[in-house]
Amino acid sequence: MLTDVNVIGHGIDLVEVAELRRWIEDPRDPLIPRCFVQAELDEISQGADRIDRLAGRFAAKEAVLKALGTGFGAGVAFTDVMIFRAPGAAPEVRLSGGAAKVAEALGVTGWRLSISHAGGLAMASALALGPGA
Template sequence: MRILGLGTDIVEISRVTDMIERHAESFTERIYSSYEIDYCSSKKNASQHYAGRWAAKEAVMKAFGTGFIKGIHWNEIEVISQQSGQPEVRLSGETSTFARQRGIDQILLSISHGKEYATATAIVCSE
């Protein structure tokens, strides 16, 4: 396995909460997949989970080394949870094509959140 990039992000949970409250579905549907919306909404502290996924998406983009460019879409970077609770990145659409063209085979992800902040680190790899 070869590491192609590393990205990390930290976000204030209150910032994400404010965006959700101000823009509701227009925000969540642009940023999150339907799976992520269902998952986060089902949690007691939904804002922490939304913020963790926001940080994860930012970390993945930083690991790509591109930032948010044309062809990369927020809701095409999906964070799912394995039964163990471990987060996993699933790409779709143009974002998946972008990753394949750059030889990205795997994305390792860690997310953490506390009372005020959520953070994530992503490592993009090729085999």
């Protein structure tokens, strides 16, 4: 239970799984090396739901960047936002590089992240929390 919540930012994103599949399979500009670090790919691994899980992580990265108020570019990369989920646990946000610098400047001390899938869509909502959260 959260008490004394200090919400610094909120971001939400919706991804069409079929569209993400097309981006991943496009040989001209492969999405995976630009957006995911190896540890994320290892955690997602292979399987029938791999693209769905990548779509959820992509939506989560977008939601985090929106909560930070940055988007990507100007010193912030998709790989600066890492999304992990241990079995049976809630997804976690880990920041590095430019995203970590922005979060520190804003006073972000924690995150709440939710990822959902339905009807060929992946959705994520991210709350950037500050002191007192």
